[in-house]
Amino acid sequence: METKNLKKWKKEMLVCIRCAYCLENCPVYNQIGWESAGARARMILSYGLLTKDIECSDSILEKFFQCTTCGQCEVNCPAKVKILEVVKASRKDLVENGHYFPPHQLMQEAVKKSGNVYGEEKKEKEIIQKSAEYALFVGCVGTYREEESVNRTIKLLKKLGVSFTRFDELCCGGVFPDLGFENYQENVQHNKEEIKKTGAKKLLTICPMCYKTFKNNPEYSDLGLEVVHITQLLNKLNIQVKTEEIVTYHDPCDLGRHSGIYEEPREIIKKFAPHFVEMEKNRENARCCGAGGGVRGSFTRLSIDMAKDRLKEALDKKADVLLTECFSCLHNFKNAKKRKQNIKIYNISEYLSILMEGGEK
Amino acid sequence: MFEELKDIVGGENFSDSLTERYIYSSDASIYQSLPSVILRPGNTEEVQEILRYANKEKIPVTPRGAGTGEVGGAVPIDGGIVLDLKRMNKIKEIRIGDLLCRVEPGVVNDELNKELKKFGFFFPPTPGSGKVCTIGGMIANNASGMRAVKYGATRDFVLGLKVVLPQGELVSLGTQTIIHSSGYQLERLMVGSEGTLGVIVEATLRLKPLPEKRAVGRAMFYKLEEAGKAISAIVARGLTPSALEFLDEIVIKSINAAFHSGLPEIEAIVLFECDGNKVSIDDEMDKIKKVCQEFNSFRIDISNDPKEMEKIWEARNAAFPATSRYQEDLARVTLAEDVTVPISKLSELIVNFHRIASENGIIICTYGHAGEGLIHTSFLIDPESSQQWERAKKAVAEAFALTQSLRGTTSGEHGIGITKAPYFKKERSESLEMMRKIKKALDPHNILNPHKLMDAPDDFFTATQLRYAIKE
Ligand SMILES: Cc1cc2nc3c(=O)[nH]c(=O)nc-3n(C[C@H](O)[C@H](O)[C@H](O)COP(=O)(O)OP(=O)(O)OC[C@H]3O[C@@H](n4cnc5c(N)ncnc54)[C@H](O)[C@@H]3O)c2cc1C
Ligand code: SF4
Ligand code: SF4
Numbered sequence: 001m002e003t004k005n006l007k008k009w010k011k012e013m014l015v016c017i018r019c020a021y022c023l024e025n026c027p028v029y030n031q032i033g034w035e036s037a038g039a040r041a042r043m044i045l046s047y048g049l050l051t052k053d054i055e056c057s058d059s060i061l062e063k064f065f066q067c068t069t070c071g072q073c074e075v076n077c078p079a080k081v082k083i084l085e086v087v088k089a090s091r092k093d094l095v096e097n098g099h100y101f102p103p104h105q106l107m108q109e110a111v112k113k114s115g116n117v118y119g120e121e122k123k124e125k126e127i128i129q130k131s132a133e134y135a136l137f138v139g140c141v142g143t144y145r146e147e148e149s150v151n152r153t154i155k156l157l158k159k160l161g162v163s164f165t166r167f168d169e170l171c172c173g174g175v176f177p178d179l180g181f182e183n184y185q186e187n188v189q190h191n192k193e194e195i196k197k198t199g200a201k202k203l204l205t206i207c208p209m210c211y212k213t214f215k216n217n218p219e220y221s222d223l224g225l226e227v228v229h230i231t232q233l234l235n236k237l238n239i240q241v242k243t244e245e246i247v248t249y250h251d252p253c254d255l256g257r258h259s260g261i262y263e264e265p266r267e268i269i270k271k272f273a274p275h276f277v278e279m280e281k282n283r284e285n286a287r288c289c290g291a292g293g294g295v296r297g298s299f300t301r302l303s304i305d306m307a308k309d310r311l312k313e314a315l316d317k318k319a320d321v322l323l324t325e326c327f328s329c330l331h332n333f334k335n336a337k338k339r340k341q342n343i344k345i346y347n348i349s350e351y352l353s354i355l356m357e358g359g360e361k
Numbered sequence: 362m363f364e365e366l367k368d369i370v371g372g373e374n375f376s377d378s379l380t381e382r383y384i385y386s387s388d389a390s391i392y393q394s395l396p397s398v399i400l401r402p403g404n405t406e407e408v409q410e411i412l413r414y415a416n417k418e419k420i421p422v423t424p425r426g427a428g429t430g431e432v433g434g435a436v437p438i439d440g441g442i443v444l445d446l447k448r449m450n451k452i453k454e455i456r457i458g459d460l461l462c463r464v465e466p467g468v469v470n471d472e473l474n475k476e477l478k479k480f481g482f483f484f485p486p487t488p489g490s491g492k493v494c495t496i497g498g499m500i501a502n503n504a505s506g507m508r509a510v511k512y513g514a515t516r517d518f519v520l521g522l523k524v525v526l527p528q529g530e531l532v533s534l535g536t537q538t539i540i541h542s543s544g545y546q547l548e549r550l551m552v553g554s555e556g557t558l559g560v561i562v563e564a565t566l567r568l569k570p571l572p573e574k575r576a577v578g579r580a581m582f583y584k585l586e587e588a589g590k591a592i593s594a595i596v597a598r599g600l601t602p603s604a605l606e607f608l609d610e611i612v613i614k615s616i617n618a619a620f621h622s623g624l625p626e627i628e629a630i631v632l633f634e635c636d637g638n639k640v641s642i643d644d645e646m647d648k649i650k651k652v653c654q655e656f657n658s659f660r661i662d663i664s665n666d667p668k669e670m671e672k673i674w675e676a677r678n679a680a681f682p683a684t685s686r687y688q689e690d691l692a693r694v695t696l697a698e699d700v701t702v703p704i705s706k707l708s709e710l711i712v713n714f715h716r717i718a719s720e721n722g723i724i725i726c727t728y729g730h731a732g733e734g735l736i737h738t739s740f741l742i743d744p745e746s747s748q749q750w751e752r753a754k755k756a757v758a759e760a761f762a763l764t765q766s767l768r769g770t771t772s773g774e775h776g777i778g779i780t781k782a783p784y785f786k787k788e789r790s791e792s793l794e795m796m797r798k799i800k801k802a803l804d805p806h807n808i809l810n811p812h813k814l815m816d817a818p819d820d821f822f823t824a825t826q827l828r829y830a831i832k833e
Contacts, residue, residue, distance in 0.1 A: 011689065011692075014685070014692040014744060014745075014829075015682075015685040015686065015692055017389060017681065017682050017685070017693065018387065018388065018389040018428075018429075019389055019429055019490060019493070019681075019682070020389075020427050020428060020429050020490075020493045021490075021492055021493055023427070023493055024492050024493055033401070033447070033448065034376070034381065034399075034401075034445075035384055035385065035428065035445070036380065036381050036384045041384045044383065044384055044387065045380070045383070045384070047828075047830075048383060051830035053830065054379075054380075054383055057379065057380060059378050059379070059380040059381070060380050063380060076492075077682075078678065078679065078681065078682040079619075079682030079683075079685060079686075080619060080620070080682070080686075
């Protein structure tokens with residue numbers, strides 16, 4: 001198998017001391033229990049593929065695509081190996097050699113065809129105002145799977161007097177490099193043009209994956225405006241509501257480990273929730289919800305089991321409400337929640353909106 | 362042929378897939394060798410059944426904890442079964458009143474200490490790999506860590522063991538008392554046996570109360586030799602630090618390169634820690650500080666602030682992984698990792714290691730548990746270059762010969778496995794026969810972790826496949 005992407009990361013594979021620290025707290029290893037589920041195994045397999053000591057097989061493909069790319073292993077790694085770069089390079093080489101999971105390819109086709117990862121008919125958006133400080137980008141998961149949550153967040157922004165506009169957005173494409181596929185450049189171009197047309201000074205995202213993509217992906221480097229995550233914005237605003245409920249917070253991997261935004265969400269929550277509790281694993285050690293890296297699409301059972309484990313941590317803390325600020329986490333937790341479990345699950349902005357409407361005190 | 366094994370552990374704890382076998386073919390050593398099958402038993406009965414079957418069919422069995430061993434102990438050199446014991450991870454009981462706990466072999470060191478902390482106690486041998494390594498692996502390797510200088514190694518904490526012998530028989534060794542003089546100390550025979558004599562399925566471990574307080578110090582030296590002398594003097598004057606570590610210049614530079622730590626790039630840094638109550642700590646720290654000054658340490662920082670102490674130790678803990686970042690075209694390979702000499706010979710050992718390195722045209726950096734006379738030596742080579750391996754091989758042989766001439770030992774804590782066997786056999790030539798007799802008596806068909814320790818091949822380089830793609 002040709003490994004032109006992996007080649008660039010050979011040093012990382014040689015630096016890996018095979019210490020297995022990356023197994024600790026790896027959400028996939030915690031579920032599966034076999035060493036093959038952790039990052040060390042992926043380093044071993046990557047070097048094996050690079051040196052042609054092994055050939056690709058269905059089970060190797062499975063090992064590479066069972067990773068949620070949550071980044072916990074990189075936090076643990078004492079050698080600071082760029083594990084995710086190696087995993088992504090392996091995935092890219094696999095895909096380029098014709099080895100991939102059909103749902104991932106379908107996703108790419110869907111994005112080309114309809115501009116969203118679900119291949120669904122485009123939803124019309126309310127263009128709120130023409131000239132505004134922020135251009136709001138909602139993203140696929142919110143628009144097509146968590147519409148109610150999005151509507152509440154929009155209501156909140158209006159209520160707080162945030163000057164924002166929406167535009168004709170298409171999938172940002174952030175998921176594709178994680179899956180070994182190329183982003184669809186026409187969508188990138190479209191997004192850049194539409195954002196420019198709004199005349200806004202800042203791009204506001206709710207989804208942390210979109211935030212990370214616009215902020216860091218080279219294809220958006222000429223965007224020319226500041227990218228802001230909604231937790232950064234809300235933290236600056238005056239929030240007057242309160243709740244007596246016990247509230248906890250789940251750090252989305254894309255917001256926490258991948259973007260370093262840990263404190264803003266907590267600062268906001270503490271303003272309205274005096275009974276805030278941390279889960280045992282938090283901030284850079286927060287357990288992944290299991291939705292990322294294409295795992296939800298290809299290994300649904302595994303993905304839900306990871307979400308159940310994280311949910312259990314919130315329940316152990318006797319939380320009434322589990323907050324996060326990511327539509328993927330939100331969606332996965334809701335799917336994992338059993339009917340008899342009383343915990344409520346919201347994005348922070350969504351919950352705030354409900355509180356401001358006078359609900360759920 | 363493996364259907365019977367599958368029946369014992371159940372399909373979900375059995376794998377003969379090539380991918381899985383490939384992943385379980387290596388540990389943190391330089392080797393890889395494919396097993397035929399991996400089994401993950403969940404209890405003692407399953408381990409017994411597996412060994413009975415393997416003994417009958419004469420299939421090699423290699424026990425495995427977290428696979429963090431650095432000498433190839435968990436590498437199945439003859440193929441066969443890899444027995445992954447991580448599912449057996451229950452802490453069976455903690456009896457603080459008796460100063461002991463009983464655990465299964467797959468319990469992770471740090472997990473155990475997390476539970477013990479709730480009672481104000483701890484299991485002290487914690488190795489650098491404590492986050493992931495298992496109690497079974499620690500006992501089998503007689504692992505130890507930074508605090509061995511005060512508390513001792515794993516062997517000092519093993520009171521009793523349950524072991525499945527190679528023919529499937531379950532035996533209880535040792536006691537559940539703090540001391541015993543009731544005959545052969547067979548539990549000790551299992552400590553350091555590296556999975557060659559039996560599979561540990563339960564351990565009774567001694568506990569210690571957590572110290573009230575700790576303080577950490579860091580002393581900088583322009584001259585390596587003076588640092589070595591200071592270390593010897595600290596020990597010789599009856600001071601009892603709970604850790605006494607050192608880093609050489611290459612390690613310091615590597616840490617700076619990898620983690621931007623901003624340490625001064627001098628010949629040596631000595632780190633020390635004292636634990637106990639406040640009065641005793643202040644007194645000991647003060648005395649150690651004075652010794653360091655006597656040997657010309659130009660700067661000494663002392664702290665008892667938990668955050669700062671963590672920062673100081675961070676640099677030490679970074680040493681192992683950081684060395685691979687010293688130079689772009691080099692990486693660390695695990696060779697003579699943990700030679701140990703009488704403490705007074707430490708500086709002689711280090712100075713001569715650097716000489717051996719330069720004579721052979723490679724880089725060796727040194728750091729480690731100085732207070733125990735243990736030196737970790739990182740060999741930095743291009744692991745894909747056969748020429749560099751040739752040089753490393755020569756340097757390793759010279760390093761071990763030097764160690765033996767100083768009356769040191771081949772391994773202080775990582776064990777012998779495959780990598781160090783040739784030198785271990787020289788060092789222990791007088792007791793090899795006895796070891797072989799013990800092995801034969803317990804394992805007549807030589808199924809349990811065969812060809813390790815005294816039975817390992819005489820050339821570590823060709824003993825089995827290396828995990829690097831070496832080019833001519
Ligand atoms: C980053 C790093 C730092 C390290 N720091 C230290 C240190 O400070 N001090 C130190 O002493 N070591 C250290 N080591 C070496 C290693 O981690 C220890 O020897 C550890 O105890 C091995 O435990 P394990 O569970 O990984 O065992 P493995 O590597 O899986 O196995 C080690 C040996 O034990 C045998 N074995 C495992 N379980 C059993 C069982 N239940 N019954 C019988 N035999 C068994 C195996 O067959 C093998 O021979 C370090 C390693 C790394 C990678
Ligand atoms: S933690 Fe880092 S160095 Fe250790 S095995 Fe994992 S990737 Fe390798
Ligand atoms: S990124 Fe997350 S899921 Fe993937 S190996 Fe690392 S810790 Fe495990």
